[in-house]
Amino acid sequence: MAGRLHAVTVVLASALLVILASCSPPKPDVTLDLLHVDWQDVPGVRAGSSGLQVTPTARRIVEQSGQGGQPNPPLNLAGTHLVVGGDFSLSATFADVTADASWAIYNQPPVIADEFRVEPAGVRLTLQGNGLRIAVFDGAQKKDVTQPVPVHDEHVTVKDAAAPLTVRRSGDTLAVASGSDTLSSLPLGKVFSSGQLWLGFSSDSGDFDITSLTAVAPGSTGLRTSGAAAADAQRSADGLQALAAKIRPDFLVGAAVALGPLTGDEDYAREFVGNFGALTPENAMKPQFLSPQQGVYTFEEADAILAIAQSKGMAVHGHTIAFTEAMPRWMQELPTGSEAERQATGAALLDYVSTVVAHFKGRLASLDVVNEPFDVNQGTSMQQNIWYRAFGPGYPAVVSKAVYAADPQVKQYINENGADVPGRRQDALLKLILDTNAQGGHIYGAGLQAHVYDLKTDAISADDLSRTLKTFGDAGLHVRISENDVTDDQGTDAQAKQYATVLATCLRSRTCVSYTTWGVDDRYDWWIDDDGSLRQGHDHLFNDGKPTPAYDAAKRALGG
Structure with a gap:
């Protein structure tokens, strides 16, 4: 009988706990003030007395031919983003809008290539007067990624442009409101499915202020801010750099990186920080990213990459100063028809060089002062770009001397493709470097x-x-393998063998001071085919967060 009473008591107690739990008050909403978090590395956004001040940057990405100009509005990549488990509400208030004001809320950072940008899933609101454009992207890759097409594109009128704009997720519904007025309500689809929210503000042609910016979510949902993924990544004791240092302590193993995956992808950050001791900004230091308008500089994203490198004790190789591609339109269109025009253009170019190099002074171990000077068809004639038209065929010496004047400590390189093996193109590169130094240049x-x-x-x-390394070494020069990537078109075993061959050969030669791969993970290895379609390559040491056979071969080449 006592046993039965005990059992009944336990059942009643359990029932009472259930009743009490059901009667307990719900957890309060979580509210975050996003106006005063870290926005310092966002181009065009500054903290002001009344909130955030936004100015236009005109950031665009030109094609390899120099044509086009896909918009590249900034996001807060290096600062704060949000992690949320379900429903949420984001609200922003704009003030003093002189032209247009855009607010982007994305699932993840966009993939930024040297010639295009891949738009992620998300929402972009653009306010102009009392008109509001609501553009929703689902992240699906269309035929032409340089012209992303929203899956929902709506133009509405707001009663009060000063009222807060709100983007709200509720279950499977996405709603946009102005003040208390719901302007649009539509199925959520794949938008905001990642559990992360990345924010950005921009304007095409005017200024505006952001006087309030908040995030709200039910207490049961979970809402928090998060910083860069790279912050928590650690160097691996058996990573590529650690293994190389056991053989040659001064030898650097590096990779070209982009800010978006470095801050937003934990796999990418772990792979990079764990294995590499040197960093090359993949695109962030190219002219179109640093100076979208003449006299206007957007150093923020490059600075954020360099800050990560410094925090991890990594060397930085700057890329690049004089380059036919990746030039902003203003630089391409500088006039050179007369001697007076050439002098004025030359002064503008040298002002760019001195401004950029002085800005990064002391933070770069080395720098590509000239990138790909020869024609794209693997010949030996120099491309007649704006640098050539302004200064003539001796422009590398002019650039080199200007770089040296701004930072005499940085080691200077001329970087070229197709010169890895003996031949006419390699001969031309060697001659160009020696001629440049004979004219007063400082090419290392x-x-x-x-x-x-x-x-x-x-x-x-x-x-x-x-043989190549001996040739350059005999001429008193050093070599860095600067952008190694290898296709898997003949299978992963052949790919792995090629990676190991280049790395091991470089490591054995004192002429070869460093080895860098052009990328980290195939997750971000995208290119546009001749038919305009977006294709994914498989050329790197990691694929979707996992090491490839090429990585294993690279470790073996380093004795691991």
Whole structure:
């Protein structure tokens, strides 16, 4: 009988706990003030007395030919983003809008390539007067990624442009409101499915202030701010750099990186920080990213990358100063028809050089002062770009001397593709470097890109690379393997063998001071095919967060 009473008591107690739990008050909403978090690394956004002040940057990405100009509005990549488990509400109030004011809320950072931007899923609101455009993107890759098409594109009128704009997720519904007026309500779809929210503000042609910016979510949902993924990543004791240092303590193993995945992708950050001791900004230091308008500089994203490198004790290789591609339109269109025009253009270009190099002074171990000077068809004639038209064929010496005047400590390189093996193009690169130095330049060595796009035609043998390194070494120059990536078109075993060959050969030669891969993870290896479609490559040491056979081969080449 006592046993039965005990059992009944336990059942009653359990029932009472359930009743009490059901009667307990709900957790209060979580509210975050986002106006005063870290916005310092966002181009065009500054903290002001009344909130955030936004100015236009005119950031665009030109195509390889110099044509086009896909908009590249900034996001808060290095600062604060949100992590949310379900429903949420984001509200922002704009003031003193002189032209247009745009607010982007994305699932993840966009993929930024040198010639295009891949728009992620998200919402972009653009206020102009009392008109509001609501554009929703689902992240699906369309035929032409340079012209992203929203899955929902709506123009509405707001009663009061000074009222807060709100984007709200409630279950499977996405709603946009102005003040108390709901302007649009539509199915959520894949938008905001990642659990992360990345924010950005921009304007095409005017200024505006943001006087309030808040995030609200039910207490049961979970809402918090988060910083850069790279902040928590640690160097691995058996990573590539650690293994190389056991053989040659002064030898650097690096990778080209982008800010978006470095701050927003934990796999990418772990792979990079764990394995590499040097960093090359993939695009953030190219002219169109640093100076979208003449006299206007947007150093913020490059500075954020360099700050991460410094925090991890990494060397930085700057890329690049004089380059035919990746130039903003203002630089491309500088006049050179007369001597007076050439002098004025030359002064503008040298002002760019001195401003950029002085800004990064003391933070760069080395720098590509000239990138890909020869024609794109693997010939030996120099591309007649704006630098050539302003200064003539001796422009590398002019640039080199200007770089040296701004930062005499940075090691200067001329970087070129197709010169990895003996031949006319390599001969031309060697001659150009020696001629540049004879004209007063300060070139420390050659950057050999070592892109292997086709293993049947581009493969680099150990013998050819050894001869190449001896050639440059005998001339008193150094070499860095600057952009190595290898296709898997002949299978992953052949890809792995090629990676190991280049790395091991470089490591054995004292002429070769560093080895850099052009990218980290195939998750971000995208290119546009001849038909305009977006294609994913598989050219890197990691694929979707996991090491590839090429990575294993690279470790073996380093004795791991």
